[in-house]
Amino acid sequence: MPLIELKNLEKHYDGQVVLERLNVSVDEGEFVSIVGASGCGKTTFLKMLLGTESPSKGELLLAGKPLAKEPDANRGVVFQRYSVFPHLTVLGNVMLGEEFSESRWLGKVFGRRRAAIRERARNMLSQVGLLAAQDKYPHQLSGGMQQRLALAQALIKQPRILLLDEPFGALDPGIRAEMHTLISELWTRHQLTIFMITHDLKEGFSLGSRLWVFDKVRHDPHAPDAFGASITYDIPLERSPAGSPAAGPAPLVNRAA
Numbered sequence: 066m067p068l069i070e071l072k073n074l075e076k077h078y079d080g081q082v083v084l085e086r087l088n089v090s091v092d093e094g095e096f097v098s099i100v101g102a103s104g105c106g107k108t109t110f111l112k113m114l115l116g117t118e119s120p121s122k123g124e125l126l127l128a129g130k131p132l133a134k135e136p137d138a139n140r141g142v143v144f145q146r147y148s149v150f151p152h153l154t155v156l157g158n159v160m161l162g163e164e165f166s167e168s169r170w171l172g173k174v175f176g177r178r179r180a181a182i183r184e185r186a187r188n189m190l191s192q193v194g195l196l197a198a199q200d201k202y203p204h205q206l207s208g209g210m211q212q213r214l215a216l217a218q219a220l221i222k223q224p225r226i227l228l229l230d231e232p233f234g235a236l237d238p239g240i241r242a243e244m245h246t247l248i249s250e251l252w253t254r255h256q257l258t259i260f261m262i263t264h265d266l267k268e269g270f271s272l273g274s275r276l277w278v279f280d281k282v283r284h285d286p287h288a289p290d291a292f293g294a295s296i297t298y299d300i301p302l303e304r305s306p307a308g309s310p311a312a313g314p315a316p317l318v319n320r321a322a
Protein backbone atom coordinates (compact mmCIF):
# COMPACT_ATOMS: atom_id res chain seq x y z
CA MET A 66 0.00 0.00 0.00
CA PRO A 67 1.34 3.47 -0.83
CA LEU A 68 2.22 5.68 2.12
CA ILE A 69 0.55 8.73 0.60
CA GLU A 70 -2.29 8.72 -1.95
CA LEU A 71 -3.90 11.72 -3.62
CA LYS A 72 -7.21 11.13 -5.35
CA ASN A 73 -8.59 14.01 -7.42
CA LEU A 74 -7.24 16.38 -4.79
CA GLU A 75 -8.07 20.08 -5.14
CA LYS A 76 -7.36 23.20 -3.13
CA HIS A 77 -9.27 26.47 -3.55
CA TYR A 78 -8.94 29.77 -1.73
CA ASP A 79 -11.96 32.09 -2.00
CA GLY A 80 -12.88 31.02 -5.51
CA GLN A 81 -9.28 30.78 -6.67
CA VAL A 82 -8.42 27.24 -7.74
CA VAL A 83 -4.80 26.78 -6.64
CA LEU A 84 -4.36 23.03 -7.13
CA GLU A 85 -6.49 20.58 -9.12
CA ARG A 86 -6.51 17.05 -10.49
CA LEU A 87 -3.80 15.75 -8.17
CA ASN A 88 -3.77 11.98 -8.61
CA VAL A 89 -0.60 10.35 -7.45
CA SER A 90 0.76 7.92 -4.89
CA VAL A 91 4.05 7.83 -3.03
CA ASP A 92 5.66 4.80 -1.42
CA GLU A 93 7.46 4.79 1.90
CA GLY A 94 11.09 5.86 1.55
CA GLU A 95 10.69 7.98 -1.57
CA PHE A 96 12.35 11.39 -1.82
CA VAL A 97 10.09 13.61 -3.92
CA SER A 98 11.64 16.84 -5.20
CA ILE A 99 9.04 19.45 -6.14
CA VAL A 100 9.66 22.30 -8.57
CA GLY A 101 7.33 24.79 -10.23
CA ALA A 102 6.75 28.45 -10.93
CA SER A 103 6.42 30.86 -8.04
CA GLY A 104 2.88 30.99 -6.70
CA CYS A 105 1.72 27.76 -8.35
CA GLY A 106 0.80 26.08 -5.07
CA LYS A 107 3.83 24.10 -3.92
CA THR A 108 3.76 25.38 -0.33
CA THR A 109 -0.01 24.94 -0.23
CA PHE A 110 0.52 21.29 -1.19
CA LEU A 111 3.08 20.85 1.60
CA LYS A 112 0.69 22.47 4.09
CA MET A 113 -1.98 19.94 3.14
CA LEU A 114 0.48 17.13 3.80
CA LEU A 115 1.38 18.73 7.12
CA GLY A 116 -2.28 19.14 8.06
CA THR A 117 -2.36 22.92 8.51
CA GLU A 118 -4.51 23.25 5.35
CA SER A 119 -7.23 20.82 4.36
CA PRO A 120 -8.17 19.73 0.84
CA SER A 121 -11.17 21.50 -0.76
CA LYS A 122 -12.09 18.37 -2.75
CA GLY A 123 -10.81 14.86 -3.21
CA GLU A 124 -8.90 12.61 -0.86
CA LEU A 125 -5.52 12.74 0.81
CA LEU A 126 -4.71 9.38 2.38
CA LEU A 127 -1.89 8.36 4.71
CA ALA A 128 -1.45 4.57 4.70
CA GLY A 129 -4.97 4.23 3.30
CA LYS A 130 -6.67 6.48 5.87
CA PRO A 131 -7.64 10.16 5.62
CA LEU A 132 -4.80 12.32 6.88
CA ALA A 133 -5.24 13.74 10.38
CA LYS A 134 -6.67 17.26 10.22
CA GLU A 135 -3.90 18.62 12.43
CA PRO A 136 -0.13 18.17 12.33
CA ASP A 137 1.00 15.11 14.28
CA ALA A 138 4.18 13.15 14.96
CA ASN A 139 3.98 11.40 11.58
CA ARG A 140 5.12 14.57 9.87
CA GLY A 141 8.09 16.84 10.55
CA VAL A 142 8.69 20.10 8.72
CA VAL A 143 11.60 22.42 7.94
CA PHE A 144 11.02 25.80 6.30
CA GLN A 145 13.51 28.07 4.57
CA ARG A 146 13.42 30.50 7.48
CA TYR A 147 13.98 28.64 10.67
CA SER A 148 11.71 29.00 13.66
CA VAL A 149 13.26 28.47 17.06
CA PHE A 150 12.98 30.00 20.51
CA PRO A 151 15.70 32.65 20.76
CA HIS A 152 16.00 32.44 24.56
CA LEU A 153 16.67 28.68 24.53
CA THR A 154 20.00 27.06 23.74
CA VAL A 155 20.40 24.70 20.78
CA LEU A 156 19.96 21.73 23.13
CA GLY A 157 16.98 23.39 24.82
CA ASN A 158 15.29 23.96 21.47
CA VAL A 159 15.64 20.32 20.45
CA MET A 160 14.43 19.09 23.85
CA LEU A 161 11.43 21.40 23.91
CA GLY A 162 9.20 19.50 21.49
CA GLU A 163 9.75 16.27 23.40
CA GLU A 164 9.14 17.96 26.75
CA PHE A 165 5.84 19.32 25.49
CA SER A 166 4.79 15.91 24.13
CA GLU A 167 5.45 14.31 27.51
CA SER A 168 3.97 17.09 29.64
CA ARG A 169 1.36 18.95 27.62
CA TRP A 170 0.42 21.45 30.30
CA LEU A 171 3.71 22.38 31.85
CA GLY A 172 6.10 21.67 29.00
CA LYS A 173 8.53 20.53 31.69
CA VAL A 174 9.63 17.07 32.67
CA PHE A 175 12.02 16.16 35.44
CA GLY A 176 14.42 13.51 36.66
CA ARG A 177 15.09 10.39 34.65
CA ARG A 178 12.56 11.25 31.93
CA ARG A 179 14.27 14.58 31.36
CA ALA A 180 17.68 12.90 31.27
CA ALA A 181 16.40 10.48 28.62
CA ILE A 182 15.05 13.33 26.47
CA ARG A 183 18.36 15.16 26.88
CA GLU A 184 20.26 12.10 25.67
CA ARG A 185 17.95 11.70 22.67
CA ALA A 186 18.36 15.39 21.83
CA ARG A 187 22.16 15.16 22.13
CA ASN A 188 22.13 12.11 19.88
CA MET A 189 20.06 14.00 17.31
CA LEU A 190 22.42 16.99 17.49
CA SER A 191 25.34 14.67 16.93
CA GLN A 192 23.61 13.21 13.83
CA VAL A 193 23.21 16.68 12.34
CA GLY A 194 26.76 17.71 13.32
CA LEU A 195 25.71 20.28 15.91
CA LEU A 196 26.69 18.67 19.22
CA ALA A 197 29.63 21.04 19.75
CA ALA A 198 27.19 23.96 19.57
CA GLN A 199 24.64 22.55 22.02
CA ASP A 200 25.06 25.42 24.51
CA LYS A 201 24.93 28.22 21.95
CA TYR A 202 21.88 30.41 21.38
CA PRO A 203 20.22 30.62 17.94
CA HIS A 204 21.58 34.10 17.18
CA GLN A 205 25.10 32.71 17.54
CA LEU A 206 24.56 30.18 14.73
CA SER A 207 25.33 30.48 11.01
CA GLY A 208 22.56 29.90 8.45
CA GLY A 209 23.70 26.32 7.84
CA MET A 210 23.82 25.62 11.58
CA GLN A 211 20.31 27.02 11.97
CA GLN A 212 19.02 24.60 9.34
CA ARG A 213 20.84 21.73 11.06
CA LEU A 214 19.02 22.75 14.24
CA ALA A 215 15.69 22.84 12.38
CA LEU A 216 16.37 19.31 11.07
CA ALA A 217 17.23 18.06 14.57
CA GLN A 218 14.01 19.61 15.92
CA ALA A 219 11.96 17.91 13.23
CA LEU A 220 13.65 14.52 13.45
CA ILE A 221 13.67 14.07 17.23
CA LYS A 222 9.95 13.38 16.96
CA GLN A 223 10.79 10.43 14.66
CA PRO A 224 8.42 11.43 11.84
CA ARG A 225 7.79 9.04 8.94
CA ILE A 226 7.46 11.96 6.56
CA LEU A 227 9.76 14.97 6.38
CA LEU A 228 8.49 18.09 4.61
CA LEU A 229 11.14 20.53 3.41
CA ASP A 230 10.14 23.92 1.98
CA GLU A 231 13.24 25.31 0.27
CA PRO A 232 15.32 24.33 3.27
CA PHE A 233 18.64 25.28 1.68
CA GLY A 234 17.46 28.25 -0.39
CA ALA A 235 19.13 30.89 1.77
CA LEU A 236 22.49 29.13 2.10
CA ASP A 237 25.80 29.70 0.29
CA PRO A 238 26.74 27.04 -2.30
CA GLY A 239 29.45 25.40 -0.15
CA ILE A 240 27.14 25.10 2.86
CA ARG A 241 24.34 23.87 0.61
CA ALA A 242 26.56 21.05 -0.59
CA GLU A 243 27.23 20.02 3.03
CA MET A 244 23.51 20.08 3.72
CA HIS A 245 22.86 17.92 0.65
CA THR A 246 25.17 15.26 2.05
CA LEU A 247 23.53 15.54 5.46
CA ILE A 248 19.96 15.25 4.19
CA SER A 249 20.91 12.20 2.11
CA GLU A 250 22.42 10.54 5.19
CA LEU A 251 19.37 11.34 7.31
CA TRP A 252 17.01 10.12 4.58
CA THR A 253 18.57 6.65 4.51
CA ARG A 254 19.38 6.40 8.23
CA HIS A 255 15.82 7.21 9.31
CA GLN A 256 14.19 5.63 6.25
CA LEU A 257 12.23 8.82 5.75
CA THR A 258 9.75 9.71 3.07
CA ILE A 259 10.71 13.22 2.01
CA PHE A 260 8.88 15.94 0.08
CA MET A 261 11.21 18.83 -0.73
CA ILE A 262 10.32 22.05 -2.55
CA THR A 263 13.25 23.64 -4.32
CA HIS A 264 13.81 26.37 -6.87
CA ASP A 265 17.09 24.74 -7.83
CA LEU A 266 16.39 22.14 -10.52
CA LYS A 267 19.85 20.63 -10.15
CA GLU A 268 19.29 20.18 -6.42
CA GLY A 269 15.92 18.55 -7.14
CA PHE A 270 17.43 16.10 -9.61
CA SER A 271 20.45 15.19 -7.50
CA LEU A 272 18.67 14.65 -4.18
CA GLY A 273 15.35 13.11 -5.15
CA SER A 274 14.33 9.59 -6.10
CA ARG A 275 11.53 11.27 -8.05
CA LEU A 276 10.88 14.79 -9.35
CA TRP A 277 7.51 16.49 -9.71
CA VAL A 278 6.82 19.60 -11.76
CA PHE A 279 3.78 21.63 -10.70
CA ASP A 280 2.26 23.70 -13.49
CA LYS A 281 -1.04 24.88 -14.89
CA VAL A 282 -2.31 22.84 -17.81
CA ARG A 283 -5.61 24.62 -18.29
CA HIS A 284 -5.86 28.39 -18.75
CA ASP A 285 -8.83 30.69 -19.23
CA PRO A 286 -7.60 34.21 -20.07
CA HIS A 287 -10.96 35.62 -18.94
CA ALA A 288 -10.90 33.78 -15.60
CA PRO A 289 -7.30 33.39 -14.45
CA ASP A 290 -8.36 31.84 -11.12
CA ALA A 291 -10.62 29.19 -12.66
CA PHE A 292 -7.93 26.55 -13.03
CA GLY A 293 -5.12 25.48 -10.77
CA ALA A 294 -1.80 23.72 -11.11
CA SER A 295 -1.37 19.97 -11.17
CA ILE A 296 1.60 17.63 -11.42
CA THR A 297 2.56 17.90 -15.07
CA TYR A 298 5.73 15.81 -14.91
CA ASP A 299 6.48 12.93 -12.55
CA ILE A 300 10.03 11.87 -13.35
CA PRO A 301 11.59 8.78 -11.76
CA LEU A 302 15.24 9.41 -10.85
CA GLU A 303 18.11 7.03 -10.32
CA ARG A 304 18.15 7.04 -6.53
CA SER A 305 16.31 4.16 -4.86
CA PRO A 306 13.91 4.79 -1.99
CA ALA A 307 15.40 4.78 1.50
CA GLY A 308 15.06 1.35 3.05
CA SER A 309 14.89 -0.52 -0.27
CA PRO A 310 17.53 -3.23 -0.83
CA ALA A 311 18.97 -1.27 -3.75
CA ALA A 312 19.35 1.92 -1.73
CA GLY A 313 22.66 1.07 -0.07
CA PRO A 314 24.69 3.82 1.55
CA ALA A 315 23.71 7.40 0.72
CA PRO A 316 25.63 8.65 -2.30
CA LEU A 317 27.53 11.90 -1.94
CA VAL A 318 25.71 14.68 -3.72
CA ASN A 319 28.20 17.53 -3.36
CA ARG A 320 27.28 18.96 -6.70
CA ALA A 321 25.75 22.29 -5.76
CA ALA A 322 28.75 24.47 -6.62
Ligand SMILES: Nc1ncnc2c1ncn2[C@@H]1O[C@H](COP(=O)(O)OP(=O)(O)OP(=O)(O)O)[C@@H](O)[C@H]1O
Pocket residue numbers: 078083101102103104105106107108109110
Ligand atom coordinates in the same frame (compact mmCIF):
# COMPACT_ATOMS: atom_id res chain seq x y z
N1 LIG B 1 -4.03 31.33 3.12
C1 LIG B 1 -4.23 31.73 1.85
N2 LIG B 1 -5.33 32.42 1.52
C2 LIG B 1 -5.56 32.80 0.25
N3 LIG B 1 -4.74 32.52 -0.78
C3 LIG B 1 -3.62 31.83 -0.51
C4 LIG B 1 -3.31 31.39 0.82
N4 LIG B 1 -2.13 30.71 0.78
C5 LIG B 1 -1.73 30.73 -0.51
N5 LIG B 1 -2.62 31.40 -1.28
C6 LIG B 1 -2.51 31.60 -2.73
O1 LIG B 1 -2.30 30.34 -3.31
C7 LIG B 1 -1.38 30.44 -4.40
C8 LIG B 1 -0.26 29.46 -4.20
O2 LIG B 1 0.57 29.88 -3.12
P1 LIG B 1 1.81 29.00 -2.62
O3 LIG B 1 2.48 29.75 -1.54
O4 LIG B 1 1.36 27.62 -2.34
O5 LIG B 1 2.72 28.97 -3.94
P2 LIG B 1 4.22 28.45 -4.12
O6 LIG B 1 4.24 27.63 -5.36
O7 LIG B 1 4.69 27.79 -2.88
O8 LIG B 1 5.00 29.82 -4.34
P3 LIG B 1 6.55 30.19 -4.08
O9 LIG B 1 7.37 29.31 -4.98
O10 LIG B 1 6.63 31.63 -4.48
O11 LIG B 1 6.82 29.97 -2.62
C9 LIG B 1 -0.95 31.90 -4.46
O12 LIG B 1 -1.72 32.54 -5.47
C10 LIG B 1 -1.30 32.43 -3.11
O13 LIG B 1 -1.62 33.79 -3.18
